[in-house]
Amino acid sequence: xxxxxGPVKLEDCQLTGPxxxxxxxxxxxxxxxxxVSRVRDPRFQAVLPMQGKPLNALRAGAGKVxxxxxxxxxxxALGTGWGGAxxxxxxxxxxxxxxxDPDADGIHCGALLLMFFYRWMPSLIELGHLEMVRPPIGxxxxxxxxxxxxxxSEPQLQALMAEMRKNVDGTRRVLRYRGLASMNPxxxxxxxxxxxxxxxxxxxxxxxxxxxxxxxxxxxxxxxxQL
Numbered sequence: 001x002x003x004x005x006g007p008v009k010l011e012d013c014q015l016t017g018p019x020x021x022x023x024x025x026x027x028x029x030x031x032x033x034x035x036v037s038r039v040r041d042p043r044f045q046a047v048l049p050m051q052g053k054p055l056n057a058l059r060a061g062a063g064k065v066x067x068x069x070x071x072x073x074x075x076x077a078l079g080t081g082w083g084g085a086x087x088x089x090x091x092x093x094x095x096x097x098x099x100x101d102p103d104a105d106g107i108h109c110g111a112l113l114l115m116f117f118y119r120w121m122p123s124l125i126e127l128g129h130l131e132m133v134r135p136p137i138g139x140x141x142x143x144x145x146x147x148x149x150x151x152x153s154e155p156q157l158q159a160l161m162a163e164m165r166k167n168v169d170g171t172r173r174v175l176r177y178r179g180l181a182s183m184n185p186x187x188x189x190x191x192x193x194x195x196x197x198x199x200x201x202x203x204x205x206x207x208x209x210x211x212x213x214x215x216x217x218x219x220x221x222x223x224x225x226q227l
Contacts, residue, residue: 008069008074009049013045013046015044017092018094020093020094021094022093023044023045023046024046024096025193026048026074026098026099027049027180028099028100028101028105028179029050030051031180032049032101032180034181035180035183035185038185046093048074048077050109052070053105053108053109054109055070057071057112057115057116057119057120058215065120071116078121079091079092080092082120082121086123088124088127091124091129096129098110098203099180099192102134111211111214114130114132114203114207114208114211118205122205125203125205131202131203134201135177135199136152136183136187137157137176137177138175138177139174139175139187140172140173140174140175142172148187160174180192
């Protein structure tokens, strides 16, 4: 596991509390968090960076979770307490959005975050406050500067590239993102941040169980916690 490299700084928003519409983006690393901060609406959107892969909270005891700087900052930002002390009435954000790079490391980070919430704040999931944002892996850029076509998976990208090869006039090109921080601000805002246009979905206990099954198969859970 990667240790936190420094202070975990919350970029908070102006409106908080139940019913405020406030959102907390948990972004993968300082660069991604800075990029999100630049395009967010500071009235109701806050950002917290992960800084490395989160601790596996299904394996760790309460003392180790409490001593983890990232989880301490996350628990403080949410305002609910955790474990047996969790109180949804004190939740500072109506939505908590997990925003990671669309690669293997990002998927791993997202799964670890989901398992933290499943073990220590299950009511946050049950009440529908936790969501996962799906960022694109790239875009098809038209030569005429028209609207790009955003791509969300490798099979989709390969299919579009095969179609492009049939287009002999060469009017389009492929732009692959190296991560959230490499996206242009307009694309990041429209596809990942703006609640009117971003691609996100609410997470459930079934999603957490699916993640746990994968981790169990990789022997990352102790036997008594494997499904």
